[in-house]
Amino acid sequence: MPQADPPHVLEIGDGERVESATAWREQRRPRLKALLRQYVYGYAPPAPRRRFDVDEVHESVFAGAATLKRIAIRFPDLPQAAPEIRLALFVPTETETPNPAVFGLNMAGNHTVADISHLSVPAWARERETAAEHLLERGERADYWQVRETIDRGYAFATACTWDIHPDTPEMGLTKYCWHHHGDVPGALRGGALAAWAWGISRCVEYLLEDPDIRDDAIAAFGHSRAGKATLLAGALDERIALVIPHQSGTAGVALSRREATASSGETVEQIATAFPHWFNGYYPMFATDVGRFPIDQHHLVALVAPRAILATESTPEADAWTNPNAARLSIRRASTVWDLREDQTLSDDEVSQEGGSIPDDAPPILHYRRDAEHTMTPEYWEAVYDFADQHLEHGSTPSR
Numbered sequence: 013m014p015q016a017d018p019p020h021v022l023e024i025g026d027g028e029r030v031e032s033a034t035a036w037r038e039q040r041r042p043r044l045k046a047l048l049r050q051y052v053y054g055y056a057p058p059a060p061r062r063r064f065d066v067d068e069v070h071e072s073v074f075a076g077a078a079t080l081k082r083i084a085i086r087f088p089d090l091p092q093a094a095p096e097i098r099l100a101l102f103v104p105t106e107t108e109t110p111n112p113a114v115f116g117l118n119m120a121g122n123h124t125v126a127d128i129s130h131l132s133v134p135a136w137a138r139e140r141e142t143a144a145e146h147l148l149e150r151g152e153r154a155d156y157w158q159v160r161e162t163i164d165r166g167y168a169f170a171t172a173c174t175w176d177i178h179p180d181t182p183e184m185g186l187t188k189y190c191w192h193h194h195g196d197v198p199g200a201l202r203g204g205a206l207a208a209w210a211w212g213i214s215r216c217v218e219y220l221l222e223d224p225d226i227r228d229d230a231i232a233a234f235g236h237s238r239a240g241k242a243t244l245l246a247g248a249l250d251e252r253i254a255l256v257i258p259h260q261s262g263t264a265g266v267a268l269s270r271r272e273a274t275a276s277s278g279e280t281v282e283q284i285a286t287a288f289p290h291w292f293n294g295y296y297p298m299f300a301t302d303v304g305r306f307p308i309d310q311h312h313l314v315a316l317v318a319p320r321a322i323l324a325t326e327s328t329p330e331a332d333a334w335t336n337p338n339a340a341r342l343s344i345r346r347a348s349t350v351w352d353l354r355e356d357q358t359l360s361d362d363e364v365s366q367e368g369g370s371i372p373d374d375a376p377p378i379l380h381y382r383r384d385a386e387h388t389m390t391p392e393y394w395e396a397v398y399d400f401a402d403q404h405l406e407h408g409s410t411p412s413r
């Protein structure tokens with residue numbers, strides 16, 4: 013039966029609700045992961061053998077405040093033509109190591125995140141330059157990423173580019189070689205770009221777990237818009253990610269697909285599946301005009317992050333209607349029930365959503381944080397991110413819950 017309202021988060025279309033954290037973890041999580049793969053994102057291939065090559069170390073960037081490492085994640089068993097994932101990692105020098113880290117999936121190249129000479133514009137970026145896709149120069153996104161401020165807050169910052177993992181076209185990237193190498197799944201169940209990017213984030217996390225400068229219990233993942241959708245998926249599936257920060261992730265991200273109750277006027281499933289079918293598996297577009305037939309909704313994806321922490325940074329419906337901020341807020345509210353299963357408390361709707369301002373000292377581990385800002389990243393959002401991370405990655409002097 014099609015459902016106009018999102019199903020209760022403890023239900024997945026079978027009318028049964030799990031009532032304990034153990035049942036959620038043991039029965040629901042595995043089924044939910046499979047349903048999200050089957051209806052929305054598709055499967056990613058198993059990870060092939062990989063090698064982490066630290067190709068460069070530059071000890072004095074940001075006037076000595078950070079060390080920059082440039083790492084290549086290589087896959088020796090894949091054909092030579094398979095791309096490598098290039099990771100840039102900034103580690104603060106004035107803190108006690110190991111450090112908490114924020115991984116940010118960028119969409120324009122690692123060279124854009126900071127104006128540092130070691131981050132030269134790679135040849136592949138020049139080759140990609142077309143009339144439609146102009147090349148961004150070194151440091152052109154420095155204001156957006158605020159890497160220096162991240163270092164000053166005592167966090168390491170790691171970044172890799174979507175292009176290395178999946179080119180965001182109907183042609184698959186790295187994961188195509190993995191499928192060929194490891195055996196395939198039926199075409200309609202193969203993951204699209206979002207599943208591939210999430211897969212790539214997990215490979216980067218694996219490097220960070222091996223780097224002695226990084227605390228392995230304090231890895232956060234951040235992504236914006238389409239990268240935010242992929243980051244949420246990675247955070248939902250990969251429990252090594254301690255904090256997930258999907259920023260203005262919208263449809264197929266935090267925002268519910270069933271949106272009637274929120275009067276959201278932004279992107280619909282039909283629009284996203286028509287414009288970007290290569291982000292999904294082959295089935296998602298078939299439900300596009302009838303989302304009530306999905307047994308799940310996006311709050312289920314959010315709930316897979318529990319009991320770890322999630323900060324959904326959002327805009328307002330006035331400033332960024334396309335991302336459906338109200339449908340995102342409702343998704344967070346509905347998902348928070350799963351955090352309640354473990355705690356002797358019930359988070360109220362007000363506790364899990366905040367309009368602007370500073371993050372309170374006792375922020376719950378799931379929070380919708382809204383600012384009246386355009387579809388971009390700003391220093392104010394970063395401040396909220398680091399204030400939240402201080403608490404939930406137990407960093408700095410802020411007391412943790």
Ligand code: GCU
Pocket residue numbers: 236237238239261262263279284287334
């Ligand atoms: C398009 C798409 C959105 C996506 C955005 C982006 O606008 O419709 O779903 O979030 O691109 O990634 O910037």
